[in-house]
Amino acid sequence: MRTEAEIMKTEPTIEQLLRWRAAHAEAEAPPAPRAALLLELARPWWQRCPEKFAVLVAGFDEIQARFGHAMETDAGRGGSFPVPAVISRTNVETSLLADILFLHFRGRTLRLRFQLQPMPELPEPNLDVTFVATDSPRAMFSAPASLSPGGDYRLEIELSIEVAQAWAHLRVTDRMPFRFVLRPADEA
Amino acid sequence: MRFVWFLNFWGWSRESHRAGLLLRHPLEGIGGNWHEWFNSEATAVERAEIATVGSSEDFQRQFWEWLGRVWIPEAVHNDNRLALVFVGEEFARVAPFDGWTAFARHRRPFPAGVLAAVVLGGESEGTAEDVRPVDAILLPMERPVAGRAIVADGFRAETSELNGARESALQLLRGRAGWRLLMHWVATGRRPYPAWLNAVLNGGWLVVGALIAWLWLGPDPGERLRAMGAVLLGLWGGLVLVAIAVTGVQVFSARRAGRGGAEHLARDQIRLRLPGRFTLKGGSAGLPFALGILHAVSRAYPGSLGQSWVWRQFSDGLEKTDAAWAATGMTTASGQVQPVELPAKLRACLRDGKISNLITPVQRESGRGAVERLTTEMAERLQGEQATLPDKSDSPRRPLRIHRCRHVADAVLAVARLPNAAQIGANLLALVLSGVMVWALPDLGCIVFPPSAPVVVAPSSPSPYFLWVSLDTRRPDFFQVVLDSPVWANRRADIAPRKSQPASVRAEIRLVRLSEASVRNLEEGEVWIERRPCFLTRRFEPGEIVGRYTMNYLNRLRHE
Numbered sequence: 001m002r003t004e005a006e007i008m009k010t011e012p013t014i015e016q017l018l019r020w021r022a023a024h025a026e027a028e029a030p031p032a033p034r035a036a037l038l039l040e041l042a043r044p045w046w047q048r049c050p051e052k053f054a055v056l057v058a059g060f061d062e063i064q065a066r067f068g069h070a071m072e073t074d075a076g077r078g079g080s081f082p083v084p085a086v087i088s089r090t091n092v093e094t095s096l097l098a099d100i101l102f103l104h105f106r107g108r109t110l111r112l113r114f115q116l117q118p119m120p121e122l123p124e125p126n127l128d129v130t131f132v133a134t135d136s137p138r139a140m141f142s143a144p145a146s147l148s149p150g151g152d153y154r155l156e157i158e159l160s161i162e163v164a165q166a167w168a169h170l171r172v173t174d175r176m177p178f179r180f181v182l183r184p185a186d187e188a
Numbered sequence: 189m190r191f192v193w194f195l196n197f198w199g200w201s202r203e204s205h206r207a208g209l210l211l212r213h214p215l216e217g218i219g220g221n222w223h224e225w226f227n228s229e230a231t232a233v234e235r236a237e238i239a240t241v242g243s244s245e246d247f248q249r250q251f252w253e254w255l256g257r258v259w260i261p262e263a264v265h266n267d268n269r270l271a272l273v274f275v276g277e278e279f280a281r282v283a284p285f286d287g288w289t290a291f292a293r294h295r296r297p298f299p300a301g302v303l304a305a306v307v308l309g310g311e312s313e314g315t316a317e318d319v320r321p322v323d324a325i326l327l328p329m330e331r332p333v334a335g336r337a338i339v340a341d342g343f344r345a346e347t348s349e350l351n352g353a354r355e356s357a358l359q360l361l362r363g364r365a366g367w368r369l370l371m372h373w374v375a376t377g378r379r380p381y382p383a384w385l386n387a388v389l390n391g392g393w394l395v396v397g398a399l400i401a402w403l404w405l406g407p408d409p410g411e412r413l414r415a416m417g418a419v420l421l422g423l424w425g426g427l428v429l430v431a432i433a434v435t436g437v438q439v440f441s442a443r444r445a446g447r448g449g450a451e452h453l454a455r456d457q458i459r460l461r462l463p464g465r466f467t468l469k470g471g472s473a474g475l476p477f478a479l480g481i482l483h484a485v486s487r488a489y490p491g492s493l494g495q496s497w498v499w500r501q502f503s504d505g506l507e508k509t510d511a512a513w514a515a516t517g518m519t520t521a522s523g524q525v526q527p528v529e530l531p532a533k534l535r536a537c538l539r540d541g542k543i544s545n546l547i548t549p550v551q552r553e554s555g556r557g558a559v560e561r562l563t564t565e566m567a568e569r570l571q572g573e574q575a576t577l578p579d580k581s582d583s584p585r586r587p588l589r590i591h592r593c594r595h596v597a598d599a600v601l602a603v604a605r606l607p608n609a610a611q612i613g614a615n616l617l618a619l620v621l622s623g624v625m626v627w628a629l630p631d632l633g634c635i636v637f638p639p640s641a642p643v644v645v646a647p648s649s650p651s652p653y654f655l656w657v658s659l660d661t662r663r664p665d666f667f668q669v670v671l672d673s674p675v676w677a678n679r680r681a682d683i684a685p686r687k688s689q690p691a692s693v694r695a696e697i698r699l700v701r702l703s704e705a706s707v708r709n710l711e712e713g714e715v716w717i718e719r720r721p722c723f724l725t726r727r728f729e730p731g732e733i734v735g736r737y738t739m740n741y742l743n744r745l746r747h748e
Binding site: 080099100101102103104111113118119121122148149150152154156171172173174 | 204207208209210211212217219220221223224228278281282286344465466467
């Protein structure tokens with residue numbers, strides 16, 4: 001058994017401790033991802049999981065069947081055309097509509113607020129919103145949206161010049177050229 | 189100007205709405221709009237000014253007062269008193285107001301309602317949580333927004349289900365349902381009199397009844413007949429006038445107030461709130477929603493419905509602290525209340541313990557026997573539960589009183605506590621006595637204003653065995669004829685219209701010769717015409733003699 005004096009003699013310096021910790025960290029760290037994996041991760045989710053995206057886009061047809069009347073007439077929705085939306089949770093897809101409450105461009109930056117109808121009983125605090133074109137099952141871009149205290153979602157995104165120019169004259173009462181695929185941020 | 193930043197925000201909201209960037213009316217989405225403006229549009233100077241106001245509780249309070257005194261009247265262009273409440277609640281949820289002390293009282297999770305809806309959750313068999321306070325707010329809009337006239341705030345519901353409540357409230361304010369409400373009040377409702385006046389008026393009706401009974405069945409009043417008739421006529425006329433004037437004024441003011449309230453209701457947005465996030469299925473909350481909407485109208489515009497005593501009773505009835513109201517029932521657009529699944533809702537109210545009045549549709553389960561059985565069963569069950577669970581309620585349990593209603597109008601009357609047994613009795617008495625008075629009015633008129641004395645006219649009797657006394661009067665029943673002759677037997681005869689030719693209003697006296705009379709002059713004798721007042725089926729003793737004719741004169745009149 002070592003005496004107390006011997007223990008005191010072996011006290012490491014701060015530098016030694018740091019080296020020892022760095023050596024351990026290197027040994028326990030996972031291997032660096034390969035370039036192919038990094039490229040794969042950099043691709044948007046609809047390209048990584050095209051089957052899932054196709055299933056979600058097919059959900060828009062169900063919306064057309066369920067809410068077709070509400071989507072075609074603006075009288076029942078306060079003078080607006082609601083946007084079809086599909087919420088994708090783990091193994092569950094829910095179809096609903098989104099009212100565009102606010103839409104504003106500053107340069108190429110789009111600021112958008114929307115409210116889901118009917119509002120989910122437990123709304124997600126953060127959503128990943130994928131914009132899908134109305135004329136084809138084509139994902140355009142995605143943006144994070146956060147739940148505001150009033151129960152609506154708010155997002156801000158810089159668009160490409162072409163899209164910004166095409167949408168610059170949109171008003172909240174217009175028929176929107178996009179549909180939403182919504183995914184909870186923690187599952188995205 | 190310390191609050192110019194707020195005017196900048198409001199201007200931005202209005203312009204954005206006008207330009208089609210904002211969907212909803214700036215007031216409707218004011219919380220979200222502020223969130224957007226504050227986070228993306230406000231300049232550094234504006235943020236600094238906001239921070240300055242927020243740094244002091246006095247400044248915050250000044251801002252709140254300024255909102256109510258200056259901004260709201262300009263923003264909503266009417267005197268809606270709930271708009272500021274709504275703005276306060278919206279702002280209390282967003283930064284930086286969510287940290288301001290002046291907005292703390294608006295930060296409550298749900299405003300305490302004066303009326304509860306019994307909405308069963310999921311598979312619930314009736315728990316205290318199913319009794320949910322209803323809160324309704326009227327939000328002034330510059331013009332009606334299609335599809336947004338009524339919205340569910342916080343819970344989910346089909347607009348069509350909510351529209352039924354709005355339509356029935358509108359019907360009650362300006363439609364046929366409103367007439368139903370007022371006619372029910374006229375028939376059964378207490379009046380806006382002070383107690384002493386009520387006693388005087390009821391006493392008056394009793395005096396009218398006593399006078400009628402005396403004149404009809406009592407001792408002959410003799411000389412006092414005319415005075416009694418005048419008192420009866422005057423008293424009855426006065427009472428009827430008071431009753432018609434009071435009910436007429438109240439009905440008129442209630443209709444006018446109702447139309448005013450309906451104009452606001454048709455233009456404003458109704459926001460219905462129930463605590464908790466859930467999906468409302470079925471229309472059983474239609475009745476509490478309709479009542480909540482009516483209460484919201486009176487709260488938002490006290491100058492409209494508040495003008496009417498009847499409508500004021502409704503608001504006061506709901507706001508009384510000693511009565512907690514709950515309601516359940518489906519409503520149609522016309523205001524009819526339709527049956528719902530009731531036993532579980534009764535159980536919920538009994539478990540809640542604070543509800544003292546429950547408005548239900550008229551259905552078998554809301555009958556007295558069924559409710560008593562359920563109450564007994566629940567009391568036993570609750571005793572068992574309380575033995576094992578600590579009692580969380582801080583107030584004593586109240587007995588539950590059931591108000592069965594076929595129509596929303598009945599529910600309004602019940603809440604206003606207008607139905608009154610004493611008034612129903614007084615109304616019935618007044619109705620019966622007035623019926624008798626209308627029947628007796630011609631007689632009474634003749635007693636108080638006696639008809640002029642009639643004159644004897646042709647024809648006279650063509651037969652020597654009869655004496656005809658024809659009179660030119662429209663009230664033959666008010667006179668009688670007396671034959672006084674030493675030759676012929678004295679007779680009294682009634683006067684009546686005779687249709688046998690020649691037709692006339694006359695008395696026909698059969699002449700019976702006295703055996704001891706001499707034959708020297710068969711026309712010796714006189715005919716008197718007397719007044720004989722009558723009242724309903726009673727004829728009083730003969731009174732004043734108003735005519736005297738000789739038989740000789742009568743027999744000389746022409747026969748046709």
